[in-house]
Amino acid sequence: MKKISFRSKTLFIALIPMIYLYGLVIYPFASVIYYSFFSYDIGGTPVFNGVGNYIQLFTDTQFYRTLGLTLSYSILAVGTEFLFGIGLAYILVHISRGRSVATSILILPLVMTPAVAGIIWRIMFDAGFGHVNFYLSLIGIPGQKWLIRPTEAFISTVIVDVWQWTPFVTLVTFAGLTTLPVELVESAYIDGASEFRTFKDILLPRIRALLYIILFLRVIDTLKIFDTVYTMTGGGPGTATTYMSIFNYLNLMTFYHIGYGCTIAAFFIVLMNVVVTILSKRAGAALFAT
Amino acid sequence: MIEMKLKTLIFYILLAISLLFFIYPVYFAFNLAFMPRAAIFQLPPNYIFQPTLDNFVKVINSWEFSKYLMNSTIVSILSVSLSLIVGLPATYALVRYDIPKKGTILSMILGIRFLPITSVAIPFYIMFVTLGLYDTMFGLLLTYILLNLPFIVWLMRGYIMDVPTELEESYEVDGLSKTQVFLRITLPLVYKGLLATVLFCFIFTWNEFGIALLLTGTNARTLPVQSLQFVASLGLDWGALCAAAVLIASPMIVFGLLIRRYLIRGLSLGAVR
Amino acid sequence: MVEIFLDNVTHIYGKEVKALDSTTLRIENGSLIALLGPSGCGKTTTMRIIAGLLRPTSGRVYFDNVDVTERSSQERNVAMVFQFIVIYDKTVFENIEFPLLVRKVPKEERIKRVKHAAELMGISNVLSQQARRLDPGTRQKVALARAFVRQPTVFLLDEPLTNVDPQTRLELRKIIKELQKDLHQTMIYVTHDQAEALTLSEKIAVMKDGKMIQYDTPEALYDKPKNTFVAWFIGNPGMQFFDTSLKQSDGAFLLDAGEFSVDVSNVSGQLVKYGNELKLGIRPENVQVSSQKKVGWFNAKCTMVERVGNMYLLTLSKGRLEIKAKIKETDVREGDTTWVQFPSEKVRVYTKAGELII
Numbered sequence: 053m054k055k056i057s058f059r060s061k062t063l064f065i066a067l068i069p070m071i072y073l074y075g076l077v078i079y080p081f082a083s084v085i086y087y088s089f090f091s092y093d094i095g096g097t098p099v100f101n102g103v104g105n106y107i108q109l110f111t112d113t114q115f116y117r118t119l120g121l122t123l124s125y126s127i128l129a130v131g132t133e134f135l136f137g138i139g140l141a142y143i144l145v146h147i148s149r150g151r152s153v154a155t156s157i158l159i160l161p162l163v164m165t166p167a168v169a170g171i172i173w174r175i176m177f178d179a180g181f182g183h184v185n186f187y188l189s190l191i192g193i194p195g196q197k198w199l200i201r202p203t204e205a206f207i208s209t210v211i212v213d214v215w216q217w218t219p220f221v222t223l224v225t226f227a228g229l230t231t232l233p234v235e236l237v238e239s240a241y242i243d244g245a246s247e248f249r250t251f252k253d254i255l256l257p258r259i260r261a262l263l264y265i266i267l268f269l270r271v272i273d274t275l276k277i278f279d280t281v282y283t284m285t286g287g288g289p290g291t292a293t294t295y296m297s298i299f300n301y302l303n304l305m306t307f308y309h310i311g312y313g314c315t316i317a318a319f320f321i322v323l324m325n326v327v328v329t330i331l332s333k334r335a336g337a338a339l340f341a342t
Numbered sequence: 343m344i345e346m347k348l349k350t351l352i353f354y355i356l357l358a359i360s361l362l363f364f365i366y367p368v369y370f371a372f373n374l375a376f377m378p379r380a381a382i383f384q385l386p387p388n389y390i391f392q393p394t395l396d397n398f399v400k401v402i403n404s405w406e407f408s409k410y411l412m413n414s415t416i417v418s419i420l421s422v423s424l425s426l427i428v429g430l431p432a433t434y435a436l437v438r439y440d441i442p443k444k445g446t447i448l449s450m451i452l453g454i455r456f457l458p459i460t461s462v463a464i465p466f467y468i469m470f471v472t473l474g475l476y477d478t479m480f481g482l483l484l485t486y487i488l489l490n491l492p493f494i495v496w497l498m499r500g501y502i503m504d505v506p507t508e509l510e511e512s513y514e515v516d517g518l519s520k521t522q523v524f525l526r527i528t529l530p531l532v533y534k535g536l537l538a539t540v541l542f543c544f545i546f547t548w549n550e551f552g553i554a555l556l557l558t559g560t561n562a563r564t565l566p567v568q569s570l571q572f573v574a575s576l577g578l579d580w581g582a583l584c585a586a587a588v589l590i591a592s593p594m595i596v597f598g599l600l601i602r603r604y605l606i607r608g609l610s611l612g613a614v615r
Numbered sequence: 616m617v618e619i620f621l622d623n624v625t626h627i628y629g630k631e632v633k634a635l636d637s638t639t640l641r642i643e644n645g646s647l648i649a650l651l652g653p654s655g656c657g658k659t660t661t662m663r664i665i666a667g668l669l670r671p672t673s674g675r676v677y678f679d680n681v682d683v684t685e686r687s688s689q690e691r692n693v694a695m696v697f698q699f700i701v702i703y704d705k706t707v708f709e710n711i712e713f714p715l716l717v718r719k720v721p722k723e724e725r726i727k728r729v730k731h732a733a734e735l736m737g738i739s740n741v742l743s744q745q746a747r748r749l750d751p752g753t754r755q756k757v758a759l760a761r762a763f764v765r766q767p768t769v770f771l772l773d774e775p776l777t778n779v780d781p782q783t784r785l786e787l788r789k790i791i792k793e794l795q796k797d798l799h800q801t802m803i804y805v806t807h808d809q810a811e812a813l814t815l816s817e818k819i820a821v822m823k824d825g826k827m828i829q830y831d832t833p834e835a836l837y838d839k840p841k842n843t844f845v846a847w848f849i850g851n852p853g854m855q856f857f858d859t860s861l862k863q864s865d866g867a868f869l870l871d872a873g874e875f876s877v878d879v880s881n882v883s884g885q886l887v888k889y890g891n892e893l894k895l896g897i898r899p900e901n902v903q904v905s906s907q908k909k910v911g912w913f914n915a916k917c918t919m920v921e922r923v924g925n926m927y928l929l930t931l932s933k934g935r936l937e938i939k940a941k942i943k944e945t946d947v948r949e950g951d952t953t954w955v956q957f958p959s960e961k962v963r964v965y966t967k968a969g970e971l972i973i
Contacts, residue, residue, distance in 0.1 A: 067432050067441075076488055077454060083465030140360055143353045150357070157361045159605055160368050163598030167551040167566040168587045171573055172371045175580050181383050183370060219364060223606045224613070238668055239701040243714040243761070244689035253713075257704035265613045276458040279551040283570055297552070301460040305556065310464065317461035328456050 081321065088318040092311035105315040114291060115316075118299040121206065125295055126274040129213040133270060136214065137221025142251055144226050155226075158219035166216065170283030173212045174199065177284075199285055202292030209281050209293050213274060224266050228259040268331045275327065276320075296320050368595070374584035382581050397585035401572070404582075407589075414565040417479060418547040421486035422540055428487060429494035434524050436495070437502045438510075448495070452611070455492040459552040467556055477559035485553050490543045496611045497542070501535030502528065538604030541597050548594060565590045617679045617768045617801055618644040619665060624674030626660055634660040635671070636825040644679075645799035647792070648830075649812035652822035653848070658805045659773060661822070665803065666693050666771050678768055691769075694762035698774040700754045707733070707749075708742040711761045718765075732760040736790065752783030759787070763794065770795075770802040776811065788815060809849060813837075821845050839963075841971050846896055846963065852928075854963070855939055857895045861886055870895050870964070874934040875913040877957055879964070886964060889972055894965040901961035902940035904929060905954045906947055912954040917947050931955060 088105055092098040109115055140158075144151060161169070176182045177198035185195030198208045232255060240250040256263070278297040281287070287294040287302060294302065300320060304313035374382055376393040401407055436444060466485060467476070475481030510523050518526070529536070551566040558567065569586055576582045598605060607613075619642040626635040635657045642648055650658035663669040664676060667688035676684045683691050703710050711732055715725045733739045736756040741749060746757050755775060762770060772791070776784045792815060795802050806812050812819050813833045820830040821844075829841040840846035846854035859870040859877075868883035869876040870893060877895060879886060886893065905912070915931035915938060922928070927945055931938045931953060938955060947953050964972045 067435055076484070077457070077462075079469065080462045080465035083468065084461065087465070087468075136360075140357070143357050147350065147353055147357070150354070154357060154361060156599060156602065157365050159598050159602055160595060161364050162605065162609065163545055163549075163594045164368065164591050165549040165551070165566050165569075165594060167549075168569055168591050169367065171569055171583060172367045172587055174573070175374070175583065176367060176370060183366075215364065215367070220606075220609055224610050227606050233699055233701075235697045235699045235701050236703075239695065239697065239758075240703075241668070242666060242688040242693060242695050243765075244717040245713070246717075249717065253705075254703050260704065262610075262613060265610060269610070272456050276456075276460075278460055279566075282551075282555075283573070297458055297460045300458070300464075301556075304460070304464055304467075310468070313464055317458075317464050320458050320461045324456060324458055328453070 084314045084317045084321065087311055087314035090311045090314075092314075093308050098311065101311065105312055108312065109315050109319065114294075114299070117291065118294055118296055121293070122275060122277075122295040125206070125210060125213075125277065126271055129210045129217075129274050130267070130270045132210070132214045133218045133221050134267070137218045138225055138256075140218070140222040141225035141229065144222070145229055145251070146247065155223060158223055160219075161216045162219050162223075164216070166279035167283045169212065169216060170280040173208070173215075173280070174284045177208050200289055202289060205285055205289055205292045209277075209285065212280050212284065213277065216280065217270060217273075221266055221270070224262065225259070228262040229255060232258055264331075271331060272324070272328065275324065296323075368591075371584045371587045371591075374581055375588040377581055379579075379581055397579075397581040398589070400579075400582045401576075401586045401589060404575070407568070410563055410565050410568045411589075413479065413562055414548055417482055417486060417562075417564060418544050421483050421547050422490060422543045424483065425487045425490035425494055425543065426536075426540070429491050430498060430529075431524070433495045433498045434502055434528065437499055438507070448499075451492050451495050453492075454488060455611070460556065463553055463556040466553075470557055476557060477561045477563075479562045481557060482554065482562050482564075485557065486547050486550065489550070489553070490547060492611070493543050493546065493608060494539060497539045497608055498532065498535065500607075500612045501532040501539075505531050535604075538601045539608070541601045542604065542608035545594050545597050618642060619769060619801065619803075620677040620680075621661070621665070622675045622677065624661075624664060624671045624676065626657075626664060626669065626671045626674075634825055635664070637674075638822075638825070638827045640820060640827055640830060642801060642803065645795075645801055646817045647795045647800075647802040647804065647815060648818045648820060649804045649806060649816035650820050650822060651806060651809065651812045651848075653807065655824075656822040657825040658822050660825075662695075662771050662773055662803060662805050665769065666695050667691050668695075692765065692767050693769050693771060694765055694767035695771040695773065696755070696758050696762050696775045698777050700751055700778060701758055702746045702754050704747060705745075706743055707738060707746045707757050710746045710757050711764050714761060714765045728764050729760075732764040735763065735794065736760045737786075750780075752779045752787075755779050755783070755787065759790075768801070770800055771805075772802065773805045774807070776806075777808075791815065809851065813849075821848060823848075839971065843894060843896065843965050846965075846971075850898055850900075851923075852899060852939065852941075854896045854898045856965070857936065859893055859895045861891045861893055872936060874936045875955075877959070877962060879959075879962075881959075882964075885972060889966050892967045893972070894967065895957075896963040896965055897957050897961055899928065899939040899941040900926075901958065902938060902942075903956045903958060904931070904940045904942055904945065904947065905956075906945075906951060907954065909954050909956070912956040914952055915955050917949055917951050917953050920945075920947065920949050929953075 087098065089101060089103070090098040091101040091104065144154060176184050178185075182198070184198065189195055196204045198204045236254060236258065237250060240254045245254065276297050277295055278301070281293055281295060282298055282301070285293045287298040296316075297320075300313060300316045303309050303316055375397050376395070377391055378394045378396065381391050435441065436448060441447070470476040470478075470481045473481075475484070505528050510527060513523050513527050514520065548564075549566060550564070554564045554567045555570070558564065569590055572583055572586045576586070601608075619640075621638055621640040624635055624638050625633070627633050638657070638661065640661075650661060652658050660669065664671050667683070667686060667690075670684065674684075675682055678691060688695075703713060705713070708729055711729045712725055715728060720728070729742075730739065733742055736759055738753060738756050738760065741753065746754060749757070755778070759775070776787055779787065788811070791802070791804075794800060804812070804815060816833065818830060818832050819836055821828045821836065823844055829836060829845050831839075836845060836849050840849060840854065843854075843856060847856070857872040859872045861879075861883075862869050862871045862876070866880075867878055868880045868886070870879050872895060903912075908914075913933065915933040917929055918932050918937075919930040920927055921930075923941065926941050926943055929940045929942065929945070929947060931940060933955075940955070966972060
């Protein structure tokens, strides 16, 4: 670790572009906060509105609906991804062949363009001709009006998220598990623990930090989900899948309420910051340790 | 003789079913993309049919597909490259030097990853409109350089930390300047990680949707945004839609398979070695 | 608390790597034996086969005359402590408790046994702390306690003290020895540290290249090593050897090393059978050195004096041969001429192939 000498020009040259770019982030923050106090529609002029926008926000039923939807989405999706993902990791750990095939297939959902994934799933969820209903009917479940009824639409967005991100949970968990020393498993075996018990009580706790990071990242990402939902449902039917990001976007780009849009944005940014701060205590320590 | 215990068999079955779940949409898209129009709406699905390239032709010919392809490619390559130029020296500095508030800086960089893009894009939008950057490649580039930074910093950080300082120091003692050491010694040693980081950022940029949607019109639009347009214009032409999907996502699938082992490291921001 | 018997066990890794070659070993009930040998000699493989982590390619394993070759580690109720200190992400108490928990031992009994084990190891004061945060020495104590709490049939220790600080190492050696004595616990200790093996164990199995060369008490291994490898391996430094020919001269039988000879008339009858070329072995600490001329001794020049611990290691050369002597006190200095004798009762004679004759 070298101490910086302020005569070190190279160091400055190295850091300055980044700091400059970061200014590109500070400015938006400031703007958003600034404009959130204004009543401003595209084409019009900003009119100072005090906390008027905020009052509007907190009395907007749609806002609460959105908030609730977003939270439910996050909890449901992350919960499923964790259970499913770690379960798959468990299986991967306990089989000897086929791992590379499995990992290759597992990365497909992760690299697929989310927007495109939304489109594909949109087709698949089609009530009349979509394959989802078809396969369901094969096992005796009647077809659902996936993108037409509100609850079903909500579920379908969760399914897409699970589809896309479970592999992330699985692959990261699996990677973490493979770094553990083999003596750990042997010791548990000698102590008489079953496979499952070893996994649950010995191995998983050992990668606790990693699991926190996964949790942290997934929660953040599900709260700000946009791409797949927007291309698949556009926020509909009605507002059944209008999550925070989409709510924000609609207000801005479809209704052209810049002022109000900024208010929403300000709230959202603050919310994300709070969440990040709360969760990052444990996850951050682990990240920095690497 | 392979002795499969019942438990192992169940594992394989569960795994297979899960893998089918994950691969199906991809398979589905490829399938429909090559399917002639008539066969598409048939249920039960046709698994065997006469493949056709009609859908692809339609997509490529429509709506200036090649233009958006160019846009996506150029923006991705350029933004990643430029982001590297900005980010690599900075990362190196952050690893090797004892900079005050280093932790805060690193956290701030990481924080970029957590920004809700639709929210932050609003002022960008206003700013771009004011500066005349709306719907320009340049504006898009600027934003993407910023968005790639967290990945570059957090990924390369790990790789650079793996290079022993003693090695660098001995070259310095021999007379190389710190910049030279960085360029001629450290970088070559981390080239594998660098390559993986580049591909990863490329995938990320190519797939990016939200910013592109907000900050581009028809001029600088990228492929993912265009795909949405396809939905509007091609509507029920599922074959064509899937062809578009295949065209847009295939390069990513190829890259993804290439950097398989590094992908996880990228997605977890370096948490897994 | 069992007797362990390995019957003609061979183990091959993959297709070719023969880790164990027809090894037969009987370990008495309640004894502490050490598996000693250079890297790759098969000691860890032996250990793992006894533990049940490995199933031998051929051969059987018996605990108290019961064939356990097919049984799992848990069924054999073995306990194993590794070189890599294994600690679970729990408190010390929960760590020690784990094997009992798995065996569904009732709570009161669990608490009793955990506390007892902790006391024995001297870690009662850290029971509620997170085990992973403690220093290596304490952690290994936890691992030992966890192994002990099960009242296992046999205790397997695979170089457990290698990663532990020296002070705790001594402490633990004492504890292990006491445990073993008080409880008549059968223990197998793998190490490449001779001192440890020699001080701790009742018997040592010296292994090389997958074969068990000699299985004997430390004294026997020291005094009557069966072959040149064992003789050389045991001791610091080990036994030294000289190529000699059996000659007859003036009615006396001599082992002639070229530069000097040793009279072996009294055992000539036994030696003759093995041909003319024999190896003469003697431990440096048994070589007698004097600065004064003595009858029957031969002379040699001292070329180096080193200190080893509280002893001196002298390198004496005569002609082309080098003799090492280890003595407590001497006034011999480099360059001096000294007088050397090999006391006949300390001399060991080996065949050219390395087998012990006398």
